[in-house]
Amino acid sequence: xxxxxxxxxxxxxKNPIMPASGTFSEDLAEVFDLxxxxxHVTKTITRDWRDGNTLPRVCEVNGSMLNSIGIPSKGVxxxxxxxxxxxxxxxxPLVVSISGNTEEEFATLxxxxxxxxxxxxxxxISCPNIxxxxxxxxIRPSSxxxxxxxxxxxxDLPLWAKLTPNTGETSEVASAAEDGGAxxxxxxxxxxxxxxxxxxxxxxxxxxxxxxxxxxxxPIALRMAYQCAxxxxxxxxxxxxxxxxxxxxxxxxxxxxxxxxxxxxxxxxTVMVTIIDELEAYLRAQGLASVRDLIxxxxxxxxxxxxxxxxxxx
Amino acid sequence: MMDLKETPAPAGEKDDFKSxxxxxxxxxxxxxxxxxxxxxxxAPEYLLARCQAGQFFHLLCPTANGETPYLRRPMSIYGFYPxxxxxxxxxxxxxxxxxxxxxxxxxxxxxxxxxxxVPFTIEDGWQNLVLVARGVGLATxxxxxxxxxRLGRKMxxxxxxxxxxxxxxxxxxxELGADVITLTDAEGTSGVDNLxxxxxxxxxxxxxxxxYTCGSNxxxxxxxxxxxxxxxxxxxxLEQQMACGIGMCHCCVRTFQRDxxxxxxxxCREGPVFDMMEAVAW
Numbered sequence: 001x002x003x004x005x006x007x008x009x010x011x012x013x014k015n016p017i018m019p020a021s022g023t024f025s026e027d028l029a030e031v032f033d034l035x036x037x038x039x040h041v042t043k044t045i046t047r048d049w050r051d052g053n054t055l056p057r058v059c060e061v062n063g064s065m066l067n068s069i070g071i072p073s074k075g076v077x078x079x080x081x082x083x084x085x086x087x088x089x090x091x092x093p094l095v096v097s098i099s100g101n102t103e104e105e106f107a108t109l110x111x112x113x114x115x116x117x118x119x120x121x122x123x124x125i126s127c128p129n130i131x132x133x134x135x136x137x138x139i140r141p142s143s144x145x146x147x148x149x150x151x152x153x154x155x156d157l158p159l160w161a162k163l164t165p166n167t168g169e170t171s172e173v174a175s176a177a178e179d180g181g182a183x184x185x186x187x188x189x190x191x192x193x194x195x196x197x198x199x200x201x202x203x204x205x206x207x208x209x210x211x212x213x214x215x216x217x218x219p220i221a222l223r224m225a226y227q228c229a230x231x232x233x234x235x236x237x238x239x240x241x242x243x244x245x246x247x248x249x250x251x252x253x254x255x256x257x258x259x260x261x262x263x264x265x266x267x268x269x270t271v272m273v274t275i276i277d278e279l280e281a282y283l284r285a286q287g288l289a290s291v292r293d294l295i296x297x298x299x300x301x302x303x304x305x306x307x308x309x310x311x312x313x314x
Numbered sequence: 315m316m317d318l319k320e321t322p323a324p325a326g327e328k329d330d331f332k333s334x335x336x337x338x339x340x341x342x343x344x345x346x347x348x349x350x351x352x353x354x355x356x357a358p359e360y361l362l363a364r365c366q367a368g369q370f371f372h373l374l375c376p377t378a379n380g381e382t383p384y385l386r387r388p389m390s391i392y393g394f395y396p397x398x399x400x401x402x403x404x405x406x407x408x409x410x411x412x413x414x415x416x417x418x419x420x421x422x423x424x425x426x427x428x429x430x431x432v433p434f435t436i437e438d439g440w441q442n443l444v445l446v447a448r449g450v451g452l453a454t455x456x457x458x459x460x461x462x463x464r465l466g467r468k469m470x471x472x473x474x475x476x477x478x479x480x481x482x483x484x485x486x487x488x489e490l491g492a493d494v495i496t497l498t499d500a501e502g503t504s505g506v507d508n509l510x511x512x513x514x515x516x517x518x519x520x521x522x523x524x525x526y527t528c529g530s531n532x533x534x535x536x537x538x539x540x541x542x543x544x545x546x547x548x549x550x551x552l553e554q555q556m557a558c559g560i561g562m563c564h565c566c567v568r569t570f571q572r573d574x575x576x577x578x579x580x581x582c583r584e585g586p587v588f589d590m591m592e593a594v595a596w
Binding site for chain 2: 022023024025027028030031032033043051052055056057058060061062063064065067069072214265266267268269270
């Protein structure tokens with residue numbers, strides 16, 4: 001019997017496969033048994049009601065997609081009343097994703113969702129849509145550190161910081177999140193992108209720009225997961241373009257302790273179950289006793305300079 | 315490692331789930347006239363037993379002609395026949411997705427996800443049903459007509475199209491015992507004024523307790539006006555671009571009016587069938 005379990009800080013997951021925020025909901029329970037997953041991660045909520053962005057909210061590009069949904073949210077009250085109780089029927093840990101426009105609002109929400117039944121809080125400090133031009137806390141180390149300090153003071157639950165690829169300072173932002181009190185890093189959110197209809201000359205998203213996700217994001221997010229694992233001493237959860245068990249194995253070798261599967265679930269709603277089964281089969285075929293034997297096993301011969309390759313000049 | 319298109323992963327017991335991701339074999343996929351194709355898939359009984367009129371499937375279109383549609387494409391059910399083990403779709407060639415569907419030949423497999431969404435309902439007091447649709451929209455109403463016949467309701471199907479040659483499902487609705495009224499652009503009978511006159515005649519004759527429609531903004535507006543005038547109910551099946559099809563992504567919202575307030579609902583989850591009077595024309 002191979003051991004698929006991993007630890008994210010004090011939180012033990014029965015396997016390293018969990019959904020990415022925004023690509024998972026209670027509705028998926030109508031298609032497969034959600035108890036199979038390593039964790040449940042809810043769609044980001046804000047404190048107050050949000051309508052979301054103008055349509056079209058998604059478009060496809062070659063083998064991937066762009067989205068600018070805009071975090072439609074029914075607010076924290078509805079979330080605590082309906083969503084949290086739904087997941088209490090499962091033993092699987094519940095990770096709640098939250099976001100806020102200001103540090104204060106963010107911290108207040110963090111306090112409000114620190115309730116029984118919630119096992120960790122993923123703080124979406126990276127969503128490219130919530131502020132104008134895709135600006136987000138996790139673009140800079142200073143704003144990352146400040147917001148993480150405020151969030152840390154607001155809860156005793158594990159805090160997972162979801163980072164953005166829209167930065168030239170990946171390692172510095174990761175260190176700032178760790179310093180600010182993050183227990184784990186989720187690497188990463190979508191990358192700001194654009195697509196234009198050449199016939200109408202209009203952007204294909206109502207919000208003009210949006211986040212790229214799917215297989216074409218994977219090499220970028222994988223590079224970031226590697227950098228973050230090198231730069232910090234907290235667990236990294238890889239996220240970006242994962243479609244197969246091979247993708248998961250690649251992230252684990254790069255240094256991720258677990259992964260999130262997002263857009264692939266839109267194409268194959270049962271893909272996470274398939275990946276768990278394939279991962280187990282791979283470990284068995286390789287004669288590995290535990291999935292943890294893969295984590296951080298990259299053969300990079302300690303090439304430190306590669307970590308700073310292509311980063312901004314000081 | 316494995317080809318997901320060929321080997322979907324059913325997880326757990328069938329009874330626990332409402333929708334399934336399955337790779338179904340193509341039985342036939344033929345043009346039915348210049349614009350439309352009918353796709354017949356072999357489907358297991360447990361899947362067909364869950365289907366209801368107005369629901370849809372989310373189809374993973376194959377790679378064809380150098381095009382690889384990435385997201386699934388939603389398509390309403392044209393017919394489901396548990397005894398024959400068949401699931402039918404009617405589609406019009408429009409974009410990359412439907413072009414790819416047209417490339418399927420018997421024996422190929424198509425990955426489907428469904429059934430999904432809220433179906434049509436036929437309330438007890440609705441003895442005389444009026445189905446109004448244009449073009450391929452009639453496909454969505456075909457399984458409703460079958461259900462109406464099973465319940466012994468009277469039906470009038472108003473079928474509108476550009477040209478008499480493009481009138482879909484007219485024979486099918488007739489076989490199910492519907493009075494069929496055809497309106498076409500070519501004959502100059504499909505205008506809103508004429509449609510209004512036709513429907514008012516049905517109402518005057520006591521032959522309209524409820525309306526069912528889909529797709530057309532023009533028809534929706536007219537039916538809302540007539541519905542308000544005579545206090546008659548109706549249901550509409552709406553379309554919208556979708557990503558997940560299940561309710562997770564919130565990309566397929568439309569605006570509705572309820573209790574004097576505007577609200578946004580997901581076509582995939584709260585729909586695709588909605589109260590005709592609550593839909594906001596677009």
